[in-house]
Amino acid sequence: MDGEQCMNTNTINIFQFILVLLMGGSIGGIAGYIGSLMLTKRMSLMGGALGHLTLPGMALGLLYGFDVSLGALIFLSFGVLIIWLLEQRTQLPLEALTAVVFASSVAIAFLFLPQKEAYTALIGDIKHIPLLAIIISIVTSSIIFFVIKKLIPQLVLTSISPALATVEHYNVRYVTLIYLICIALVVAMGVRIVGGLMTVALVSIPASSSYNISRNLSQYSYVSLIFGALSCIIGIALSFFVDLPAGPLIIITSALFFIYSLWHN
Amino acid sequence: MTNIILDVKNLNVQFNHETILKNINFSVHKGDIFVLVGPNGAGKSTLLRALLNLVEYSGVVKWSTQNVSYLPPHETLNQKEIPPLTVQDFFLCKKKPNKKEIPSLLESVGLETNIQTKQFSELSTGQFQRMLIAWALANKPSVLLLDDPATAIDTKGQKIIYELLHKLWKEQKLTLIIVTHNLEIVWQYATHVLCMNKTIMCQGKPQTTLTPENLKKLYGWGAMYEHKHH
Numbered sequence: 001m002d003g004e005q006c007m008n009t010n011t012i013n014i015f016q017f018i019l020v021l022l023m024g025g026s027i028g029g030i031a032g033y034i035g036s037l038m039l040t041k042r043m044s045l046m047g048g049a050l051g052h053l054t055l056p057g058m059a060l061g062l063l064y065g066f067d068v069s070l071g072a073l074i075f076l077s078f079g080v081l082i083i084w085l086l087e088q089r090t091q092l093p094l095e096a097l098t099a100v101v102f103a104s105s106v107a108i109a110f111l112f113l114p115q116k117e118a119y120t121a122l123i124g125d126i127k128h129i130p131l132l133a134i135i136i137s138i139v140t141s142s143i144i145f146f147v148i149k150k151l152i153p154q155l156v157l158t159s160i161s162p163a164l165a166t167v168e169h170y171n172v173r174y175v176t177l178i179y180l181i182c183i184a185l186v187v188a189m190g191v192r193i194v195g196g197l198m199t200v201a202l203v204s205i206p207a208s209s210s211y212n213i214s215r216n217l218s219q220y221s222y223v224s225l226i227f228g229a230l231s232c233i234i235g236i237a238l239s240f241f242v243d244l245p246a247g248p249l250i251i252i253t254s255a256l257f258f259i260y261s262l263w264h265n
Numbered sequence: 266m267t268n269i270i271l272d273v274k275n276l277n278v279q280f281n282h283e284t285i286l287k288n289i290n291f292s293v294h295k296g297d298i299f300v301l302v303g304p305n306g307a308g309k310s311t312l313l314r315a316l317l318n319l320v321e322y323s324g325v326v327k328w329s330t331q332n333v334s335y336l337p338p339h340e341t342l343n344q345k346e347i348p349p350l351t352v353q354d355f356f357l358c359k360k361k362p363n364k365k366e367i368p369s370l371l372e373s374v375g376l377e378t379n380i381q382t383k384q385f386s387e388l389s390t391g392q393f394q395r396m397l398i399a400w401a402l403a404n405k406p407s408v409l410l411l412d413d414p415a416t417a418i419d420t421k422g423q424k425i426i427y428e429l430l431h432k433l434w435k436e437q438k439l440t441l442i443i444v445t446h447n448l449e450i451v452w453q454y455a456t457h458v459l460c461m462n463k464t465i466m467c468q469g470k471p472q473t474t475l476t477p478e479n480l481k482k483l484y485g486w487g488a489m490y491e492h493k494h495h
Contacts, residue, residue, distance in 0.1 A: 036348065037348075039348075153357060153358040153359075153362070154358075156347065156348065156350065156354070156358050157358040159343060159346070159347055160342055160343050160344070160347055160355075160358075161337055161341060161342050161343065163314070163317070163319050163335065163337050163341070164335065164337060164342075166317070166318075166319055167317055167319075167333070167334070167335040168359060168360045169360055170360065211348075211349060214348075214349045215349060215351070215382075215384070216349060216350070216351045216353070216354055216382070216384075217348050217349065217350055217351070217354035217357075218354075219349075220348050220349050221348075
């Protein structure tokens with residue numbers, strides 16, 4: 001990675017620190033938001049599979065010096081395409097694919113890549129992120145937010161009954177594809193901060209916490225967004241002070257919110 | 266005939282080379298209560314789905330209205346793996362949501378308006394079914410297709426649901442197309458009945474169509490007498 005353009009603990013200034021927090025907040029927020037839908041469509045596990053699927057791509061990015069999210073996206077596009085095709089053509093539960101997909105990806109990542117890169121791909125690295133990547137992440141998260149906000153009624157109705165959604169003249173196939181593309185983008189951004197191993201937590205823990213305390217749909221999606229954003233901001237901030245990797249700190253913060261939601265419930 | 270709202274000609278449906286529906290021809294007129302009856306596996310639900318373009322078919326299905334609503338069988342609705350969804354949220358999932366309309370829709374099916382803020386899991390089966398009917402009636406459809414609308418409810422509850430549908434049919438000048446196992450409903454409400462078992466066995470006014478001979482042909486022995494005693 002290019003040291004001058006990257007966030008580095010030694011040279012970091014307050015402006016960069018705030019930018020990284022903003023990026024974390026927006027990625028965590030959008031992961032929580034889209035995760036609230038994934039939880040209900042039993043797609044959380046798919047988030048895990050996709051997270052693992054990014055590993056070879058991320059590690060290749062680290063090895064050859066191109067952006068990890070870009071590497072992740074290349075592998076994800078392939079995965080999403082497979083999932084979409086199978087969802088259209090078979091009655092197989094999506095979980096059925098999970099084991100095959102993620103185990104193979106982890107195996108490839110470990111077999112062909114140096115241990116250091118494989119490790120970073122697994123747990124993420126918040127401290128070496130180019131400025132451009134930060135800005136792209138924030139903008140992409142915002143766009144996905146508005147796309148998903150518009151699609152929520154269609155996605156919820158589809159999850160209740162695809163037939164009802166079709167009779168309402170919703171284009172179920174098209175909506176599902178857009179939804180999967182958004183998931184892939186969120187995962188590609190998520191792996192940057194928590195790594196491929198724990199991305200599943202970004203989309204599932206905030207949604208689960210929110211589920212425990214929400215009464216209606218909009219409360220559920222927004223509380224999930226807020227839990228997701230706060231977990232990332234707190235986790236990243238902590239990582240700068242205690243010099244530990246941000247990924248695990250984010251997930252632990254998120255898990256604490258979950259425990260809070262149980263108590264609140 | 267200008268008041269034909271649905272015209273079906275030579276409709277055929279096949280799944281994996283197996284014939285599900287064969288050579289189905291019928292017309293539904295505006296204001297009909299058109300009831301489809303037949304034994305299990307006769308293809309009644311598939312026929313409804315074909316009419317809504319939810320399954321592939323060959324032949325002609327010609328609607329003279331765009332405003333068609335549908336109530337799928339209760340058990341095909343996923344009520345568990347969904348978000349914390351209130352009745353109001355569910356109504357707002359419609360393509361043209363109208364928040365102000367919700368209380369009057371709920372009242373029209375005999376539900377209290379405060380049910381809006383309740384979650385799916387907090388509704389009884391009967392309340393849920395009424396709520397679904399209200400949902401299907403949003404945006405004022407001219408035709409409502411119902412696939413066994415009272416299947417999950419006890420006999421008394423079923424009677425109430427059909428009475429409600431009859432009342433709504435009258436008040437809103439609806440056309441109803443109903444799949445049911447309940448022959449009593451046919452005697453009581455149907456303006457037209459279509460008996461089928463993969464293909465049409467008989468159709469017409471219930472009094473002239475549901476003869477003992479026809480019922481025997483459709484169901485075999487037994488089934489008809491149970492209903493005719495009422």
